Each structure stands twice: as C-alpha cells, then as structure tokens.
Amino acid sequence: MRRALPALVIVFAAGLALFWWITAPGTVPPDKFAGLTGDRTRGEQVFWAAGCASCHAAENASGDDKLKLGGGQRFPSDFGTFRAPNISPDPRVGIGGWSVIELANAMMRGVSPEGAHYYPAFPYTSYANAAPQDVVDLKTFLDTLPPVATPSEAHELSFPFTIRRLLGGWKFLFANKGWVMEGDLTPELMRGRYLVEALGHCGECHTPRNALGGARRDAWLGGAPNPGGQGTIPNITPARLTWSAQDIAYYLETGFTPEFDTAGGHMAPVIENLAKLPAEDRAAIAAYLKAVPPVE
Known part of the structure; x- marks a missing residue:
C-alpha cells in the first residue's frame, strides 16, 4: 500500500488539474472587438431580437416600463428557481460599470466580470454565436436606458447546483457547439x-x-x-x-x-x-x- 500511495497521489493530482483546466471560465478574444463603435439604433434592434426585456424587466411590464431592466422575475426548473438579475445601467447594482468586453464575456461565454460561471438559465449557449458588432451596439443601447437601483436577488438552488465551478464541466459538454443548421x-x-x-x-x-x-x-x-x-x-x-x-x-x-x-x-x-x-x-x-x- 505504501508503494502504491505515491502513484495514487499523482493520479489524484493529475485528475484535479484536469478538472480545474476543463472547468476554468473561458473569455472572448478582446481583439474581436477592437475598433468597433456602437450604434444606439442598431442596438435597439438587437435588444428586441435578443428578448432582453422579456426576462429582465418586471413581470407583466408594458410600455416604457419594459426598458427598466431591474430583474427579479422567477424561472423555475428541475435544478431550482433562477432569478433574473438587474442589467440596467445602474453603476452599483446593474451593469453600468461594465465594459463591452465584460458584456461580451457574459453573453457569449457565460462568465461574470469577477470570473465566475453564470448559470445557463441565461442563454449564453445561444448568444455565443452573436456577432461582435451586435454586442457593441447592444451595450450602447443599454447604456441609454433608465438605471434601476433594485439589487439582484439570489437564485434558489440546492447543493450541488450551488457550486458554480461545476458549470465549467457543463459548458465543456454542451456549450460552444456552433450552428445547428449547416x-x-x-x-x-x-x-x-x-x-x-x-x-x-x-x-x-x-x-x-x-x-x-x-x-x-x-x-x-x-x-x-x-x-x-x-x-x-x-x-x-x-x-x-x-x-x-x-x-x-x-x-x-x-x-x-x-x-x-x-x-x-x-x-x-x-x-x-x-x-x-x-x-x-x-x-x-x-x-x-x-x-x-x-x-x-
């Protein structure tokens, strides 16, 4: 047993390193967005096409209230209940302080500015195919919307779904698969x-x-x-x-x-x-x- 212990330690360390590598949050190449400038009018079209208000505005919001993206809607699933976050331009509890690259990482890779995985209730597996120009235009439009000071509410999940690092393995299996219709x-x-x-x-x-x-x-x-x-x-x-x-x-x-x-x-x-x-x-x-x- 003493002879096998070093080999077991090596196998365990290698497995842990592989897990850590597979589950590491990935980000978009910044050079994809170099030199791009946003257009508010085009960004509004991206906003409606992407359905941002459907999740991030208050439930049953109508008219101008659909542009108040304070979050809070509940989305039940087999894994727990997810809460839509505040994506208004509020600099404290919204995304007003985010850069274009940080928005791109969130939308296209499911990674927060702090480097944590987002849950795929946020459809980044689809937004992964978004055009960089559309992301830049969307950010320009979002920055013109009214800030909402309502803090985002926590998801209602049980163990082990509270371990965000595991989402890296989920992404490895199911994200970034390209187009369906070729x-x-x-x-x-x-x-x-x-x-x-x-x-x-x-x-x-x-x-x-x-x-x-x-x-x-x-x-x-x-x-x-x-x-x-x-x-x-x-x-x-x-x-x-x-x-x-x-x-x-x-x-x-x-x-x-x-x-x-x-x-x-x-x-x-x-x-x-x-x-x-x-x-x-x-x-x-x-x-x-x-x-x-x-x-x-």
Missing part, C-alpha cells in the same frame, strides 16, 4: 438562422433537454416540457408547424394564428419583441423554420 444557405436563411439560433435563442425553450440540462440538438426545436411544470412548449419544426411561411411571419408580427387563435403565455412577449423588428427579419425566421429538419 450547409450552403441563402442570405435569407443565414439571417433566419442567426435570429433563431443566436439572438432569438428559440432553441432554449423549444428544444428538449437531457438529464443534465443540455439541449438535444438531434431534436432541435422539436418541443419540450414547460420548465414551469404546466403543459409543453410546442414543436416548431415542419413536422408539426405546417403553416405557410407567410402565416408564420404574420404570427410573429401580430400573434394571430391561421386558426384565429392568439399567442399567449411566454410567447406573447416574444411576439411583442419580434413585432418591433423589420418585416424582412420575420420573413427570414419563417424561412428558417420551414427549412429546419423536421422532428417527429
């Missing part, structure tokens, strides 16, 4: 892919997940249980969503379905956001949804 795409399909897979993060809700909470890309947009425990989130691939592209685009603008029903639940604020985008963007989303592989 191939020689038209400009319209590329725009639709960008809006659906990146900024719009549609797959975060409409794609089923495995036991560890990773998106099942083999069933992309194939529908999923509602994390809140009531009902399901629908399959929006051509296997179930049989509307025409024109019907889909109209629904994304108005919330009215071809069956004379209206969008409700969490989809209602999504429609409000998408209605603020150019018609070409909604048409691109519709074209993507007609082209994505069907999931039975």
Whole structure:
C-alpha cells in the first residue's frame, strides 16, 4: 500500500488539474472587438431580437416600463428557481460599470466580470454565436436606458447546483457547439438562422433537454416540457408547424394564428419583441423554420 500511495497521489493530482483546466471560465478574444463603435439604433434592434426585456424587466411590464431592466422575475426548473438579475445601467447594482468586453464575456461565454460561471438559465449557449458588432451596439443601447437601483436577488438552488465551478464541466459538454443548421444557405436563411439560433435563442425553450440540462440538438426545436411544470412548449419544426411561411411571419408580427387563435403565455412577449423588428427579419425566421429538419 505504501508503494502504491505515491502513484495514487499523482493520479489524484493529475485528475484535479484536469478538472480545474476543463472547468476554468473561458473569455472572448478582446481583439474581436477592437475598433468597433456602437450604434444606439442598431442596438435597439438587437435588444428586441435578443428578448432582453422579456426576462429582465418586471413581470407583466408594458410600455416604457419594459426598458427598466431591474430583474427579479422567477424561472423555475428541475435544478431550482433562477432569478433574473438587474442589467440596467445602474453603476452599483446593474451593469453600468461594465465594459463591452465584460458584456461580451457574459453573453457569449457565460462568465461574470469577477470570473465566475453564470448559470445557463441565461442563454449564453445561444448568444455565443452573436456577432461582435451586435454586442457593441447592444451595450450602447443599454447604456441609454433608465438605471434601476433594485439589487439582484439570489437564485434558489440546492447543493450541488450551488457550486458554480461545476458549470465549467457543463459548458465543456454542451456549450460552444456552433450552428445547428449547416450547409450552403441563402442570405435569407443565414439571417433566419442567426435570429433563431443566436439572438432569438428559440432553441432554449423549444428544444428538449437531457438529464443534465443540455439541449438535444438531434431534436432541435422539436418541443419540450414547460420548465414551469404546466403543459409543453410546442414543436416548431415542419413536422408539426405546417403553416405557410407567410402565416408564420404574420404570427410573429401580430400573434394571430391561421386558426384565429392568439399567442399567449411566454410567447406573447416574444411576439411583442419580434413585432418591433423589420418585416424582412420575420420573413427570414419563417424561412428558417420551414427549412429546419423536421422532428417527429
């Protein structure tokens, strides 16, 4: 046993070093953002496409109150309840003091300015494909919004989900996987892919997940249980969503379905956001949804 002890120590130390390396927070290359300047108007379009107000404004906020991003909404899941943080430009409890790179690390890598992992309730696995210019434009727009002095509330999680370092292993398995739809795409399909897979993060809700909470890309947009425990989130691939592209685009603008029903639940604020985008963007989303592989 005494002879085996040094070897066991070496194996343990090597395993610990490998774990520490795999779970280390990764950051974006700063040179990706060098020389970029932000535009408020473009940033507002990114803001609505990314659905920032849907999570970070107060629940049921409307009108100008949707631009007060003090957080606080609760999002239940199998792992606990997550609370949306304050992302207003308040310099003390919001993100007013963040740099563009710090926002990019949060959005695209799920890493805080302090170097801690964020929980993937924040859809950074989708935002990872965001264009650097869009992040810069979004920061410019966010900086013009009203500061909210409400401190962020803590998530309601139990052990071991309180150990953020473990999220590095989750990211190693499930994050930064690139685009789902590959191939020689038209400009319209590329725009639709960008809006659906990146900024719009549609797959975060409409794609089923495995036991560890990773998106099942083999069933992309194939529908999923509602994390809140009531009902399901629908399959929006051509296997179930049989509307025409024109019907889909109209629904994304108005919330009215071809069956004379209206969008409700969490989809209602999504429609409000998408209605603020150019018609070409909604048409691109519709074209993507007609082209994505069907999931039975």
